[in-house]
Amino acid sequence: MLIQFVLIAVLLIALFVTWKRAGQRVVTVREALGWSLLWVGAAVGIAMPWTTTLVANFFGVGRGSDFVLYGSVMLLFVLVFKLFVAFEKQERKLTELVRRDALKDLKKS
Amino acid sequence: MKVLAVIPAFNEASRIATTISAVRPLVDGIVVVDDGSGDRTADAVPAQQGVTVLRHELNRGQGAALRTGTEAALILGADVIVHVDADGQHDPSFIPSLVKPIADDAADVVFGSRFLGEVPEGIPLFRRVLLHAARTFNVMAMGIPRRVTDPQSGMRALSAKAAREIDFVQDRMAHCSEILRRVTRSSLRWVEVPVRIRYTAESLAKGQKSTDALKIAWQLFIGVFAD
Numbered sequence: 001m002l003i004q005f006v007l008i009a010v011l012l013i014a015l016f017v018t019w020k021r022a023g024q025r026v027v028t029v030r031e032a033l034g035w036s037l038l039w040v041g042a043a044v045g046i047a048m049p050w051t052t053t054l055v056a057n058f059f060g061v062g063r064g065s066d067f068v069l070y071g072s073v074m075l076l077f078v079l080v081f082k083l084f085v086a087f088e089k090q091e092r093k094l095t096e097l098v099r100r101d102a103l104k105d106l107k108k109s
Numbered sequence: 110m111k112v113l114a115v116i117p118a119f120n121e122a123s124r125i126a127t128t129i130s131a132v133r134p135l136v137d138g139i140v141v142v143d144d145g146s147g148d149r150t151a152d153a154v155p156a157q158q159g160v161t162v163l164r165h166e167l168n169r170g171q172g173a174a175l176r177t178g179t180e181a182a183l184i185l186g187a188d189v190i191v192h193v194d195a196d197g198q199h200d201p202s203f204i205p206s207l208v209k210p211i212a213d214d215a216a217d218v219v220f221g222s223r224f225l226g227e228v229p230e231g232i233p234l235f236r237r238v239l240l241h242a243a244r245t246f247n248v249m250a251m252g253i254p255r256r257v258t259d260p261q262s263g264m265r266a267l268s269a270k271a272a273r274e275i276d277f278v279q280d281r282m283a284h285c286s287e288i289l290r291r292v293t294r295s296s297l298r299w300v301e302v303p304v305r306i307r308y309t310a311e312s313l314a315k316g317q318k319s320t321d322a323l324k325i326a327w328q329l330f331i332g333v334f335a336d
Contacts, residue, residue, distance in 0.1 A: 088335035
């Protein structure tokens with residue numbers, strides 16, 4: 001089916017870019033392996049959809065595509081949460097910077 | 110014993126002078142932190158002996174401004190640091206009773222409470238209900254003892270030792286609960302004294318909105334993971 005070819009082509013590009021970046025040392029080899037696992041896993045699920053049903057049944061979910069959907073939602077939750085935390089850390093650094101600037105003259109005198 | 114008041118101010122150009130003249134006779138000095146105001150709040154502070162004005166170039170929130178002011182007060186050699194709001198909600202006449210337990214060496218931290226006898230002026234019923242809910246939240250989610258009667262009191266006094274020890278990092282409104290938690294879980298001695306809060310139409314309009322309760326809970330939650 002066309003959608004399978006398109007998605008797998010995208011994943012192959014992702015895999016290629018991941019290792020290109022690893023070669024440029026932008027990401028570590030460990031990170032690249034992690035991403036590769038995700039891309040290959042997704043490609044397997046797309047090429048052979050029955051494999052997702054196998055995993056879904058193991059977790060007690062009836063259909064593979066449902067399982068992928070639930071998983072994606074959960075993954076998104078985690079990612080958004082991490083983003084919030086990272087943002088809060090940035091905010092605190094910004095505050096520290098603003099504070100240092102405000103106290104600068106006081107420390108001199 | 111050097112008592113310094115810390116007044117964080119955000120867009121308070123119209124009220125800051127009144128607050129300062131009310132607070133000044135009761136303390137040895139004042140640190141005003143203009144929290145990135147757009148209305149030239151810093152310029153509205155009258156040049157006066159013992160009044161130090163600091164400015165945050167960007168608005169970082171009340172908690173952040175208090176922290177900056179507290180650190181400044183320590184640099185200026187304060188023995189006792191009193192936190193007072195700029196908008197006139199906090200009745201300055203209670204400053205001496207906030208300072209007294211520290212001066213008597215009976216406490217390291219003194220919290221002003223709205224619910225210890227002094228009748229708050231003009232407190233809306235819904236606000237009162239919300240504060241009760243906040244107290245329960247503090248007990249259950251934050252582990253702050255139920256002995257604390259006012260969950261969102263912004264008027265407090267710290268000894269220099271306490272000010273150095275309490276590492277509060279919440280930039281916005283959640284600093285009240287955060288300071289309560291850090292103090293009640295430390296070995297510092299703390300006590301609550303009655304204060305009077307004046308609710309005016311103006312301060313209600315600018316101050317915390319009731320929906321901010323959810324924001325505070327969220328900030329505290331995220332804050333746990335950002336530490």
